[in-house]
C-alpha cells in the first residue's frame with residue numbers, strides 16, 4: 001500500500017502488527033486517530049505505556065496484576081478454600097464476568113505439550129504445589145481447562161501431583177462447546193458449568 | 201447420493217471451473233496435464249477434506265494464490281438403486297458441501313452453509329474410493345501405506361475408530377517428543393507424565409486392535425471373492441490368496457513388552473511398541489505377494505483390494521461410495537480391463553468418475569456398456 005506520507009506509513013505498519021488487523025483496518029484506525037483531539041492520542045499512548053511497564057503477574061496466582069499481588073488474591077471477600085486452575089489470564093476474565101465464582105485462581109500459563117516444547121516445569125505447577133503447602137485453608141481444586149487432549153493430560157497430571165494434600169478435586173462440567181476456546185464460551189453456559197461442576 | 205455439480209476456484213490448474221455430472225458413469229477426457237486427475241482430487245477433497253495425492257493442502261492452492269474453494273452439490277437419484285440412498289443430515293433431495301482452504305488459516309467446511317465445528321464429523325458422510333496409479337505403495341517395504349489403506353476405509357465407516365486413531369496419533373507424538381527431550385538419559389524422564397501417555401496409548405491399542413481385527417473379518421471374504429474374479433481363478437485353478445493382520449498387540453505379554461522397552465525407547469527416542477507398528481501381509485499359496493508375486497499377480501491383488509474397499513464401504517454404509525478411477529485403463533491389460541468393466545456394470549455401483557487421456561479408447565470400451573455414461577472433455 002502507498003501512503004504518500006512516511007509518518008502515516010509508520011503508524012500503519014505498527015498498528016497492523018496487532019492480531020486480526022490488516023493494512024486496510026490499520027489505515028482506517030490511523031486516519032481515525034488523526035481526526036480525534038490531540039489529548040486523546042496522549043491518553044492512549046500513556047495507557048499503552050503504563051500497560052506495558054506497570055502490569056505484572058501476581059506472585060501468588062500469576063494472573064495479571066497492578067501490584068505484586070492481584071486484587072482477587074488480596075480481596076477479603078473471596079473464598080480462600082477454593083482454587084480454580086486455568087490456562088491463561090483470559091480464562092480468569094471470562095469466569096469473573098459470569099459473577100458465579102467467589103474462590104481464588106491459579107493461572108498455569110498453558111497446558112502440558114512436549115511436542116510444543118511445553119514441559120510441566122514450564123508451567124506454574126510447582127508454584128501451585130507451593131501454594132498448597134503454605135496455605136492450609138485450601139480444601140478444593142477446580143480445573144477449568146479447555147477440553148482438549150492436552151488439557152485433560154494436564155488435569156490428570158496435576159491431580160496426581162496434589163494427591164498428598166488430600167483435597168477435593170473437580171472439573172467444570174463440559175457445557176462448553178467442543179472445539180471452542182473457553183474465552184469465547186457463552187457466559188451463561190460457563191457460569192452454569194462452574195456451579196454444576198462435576199465430581200471427578 | 202451423487203455429485204451433481206462441482207465448482208472450483210483457484211484449485212490447482214483451475215482458476216475457476218464448473219461442471220455438471222450424471223449419476224452413473226462420468227468419463228473425463230483430455231490431454232495429459234489438462235487437469236483430469238485434479239478434478240478427481242477435488243471430489244476426494246469434498247469427501248475427506250484432504251488430497252489423495254499430497255499430505256498437506258498447500259500444493260493444491262493455485263501457484264501465486266493464497267486460497268482455494270471447492271463447492272459440490274449432491275443429489276439423490278430419482279430411482280434409488282442398491283441400498284437405501286440416505287444421508288443422515290439431508291434436508292430434502294439436495295445438499296451442498298463447501299470447502300475453503302487458505303494459507304495459515306483453519307479449514308472451513310460447511311454442510312448446507314452450516315459450518316462444522318469438528319471437521320472429523322464430516323468423514324464418512326460422502327464415502328469415496330479412489331483407484332489411482334500411485335496405489336502401488338501398498339507393495340513398498342514400509343508398512344505405513346498398508347496401515348493407511350485400512351485406516352482410510354475404517355475412518356469412513358466408523359467415526360469412533362477415527363476418533364481413537366486421532367487420539368492415538370496425538371498421544372504417540374507427545375510420548376515421542378517427551379522421549380526426545382531426555383536426550384538418551386533415563387533419569388531425565390518425567391515418570392508421572394510418561395505413565396499418563398502410556399495409559400492412554402495402551403487403552404487405545406486395545407480398542408484399535410479390536411476394531412482392525414473385526415474389520416478384517418468382514419473385509420477378507422469380499423477381497424478373496426474379487427481376487428479370484430479378477431485373476432480368473434476357478435475352483436480347480438486357485439492361488440489360495442490370503443490376507444493376514446500382524447500386530448504386536450496380539451501377543452499375550454504385549455503390555456509388559458511395551459513397559460519393558462522404556463530404556464530402549466529413551467535411547468531410540470521413539471516408541472517401539474504399539475499399533476503404529478501393525479502390518480498387513482498379502483499371501484499367495486502362503487508366500488508374500490509383495491516379495492514373490494508376479495507383476496500380474498500383484499496387479500490383480502491391488503485391484504482386488506480397491507474393489508473390496510468399495511464393496512465393504514457400500515455394505516457397511518448401506519449406500520454406494522463415489523468411485524474415482526484415475527488413468528485405470530493405462531494400467532490394466534485387456535483381461536483385467538474386461539473384468540473391471542464387468543464389475544462396473546454391477547447395479548450396486550453408483551456414481552463413477554473415470555479419467556482417460558485417450559478418448560477413442562474409452563469410446564470403444566464403453567460401446568456395449570449397459571449403464572448410462574457421459575463424456576466431459578477438458
Ligand SMILES: Nc1ncnc2c1ncn2[C@@H]1O[C@H](COP(=O)(O)OP(=O)(O)O)[C@@H](O)[C@H]1O
Pocket residue numbers: 211212213214230231232233234235236237238239259260261262263555
Ligand atoms: N498448485 C497448482 N497451481 C497451478 N497449477 C497446478 C497446480 N498443481 C498442479 N497444477 C497443474 O495441473 C496440471 C496437471 O493436472 P492433472 O490433473 O494431473 O492432469 P491430467 O489431466 O494429466 O490428469 C499440470 O499442468 C500442473 O502444472
Ligand SMILES: [Mg+2]
Pocket residue numbers: 236237238526527555
Ligand atoms: Mg492424470
Ligand SMILES: [Zn+2]
Pocket residue numbers: 058059060061062063069070071072073
Ligand atoms: Zn493473584
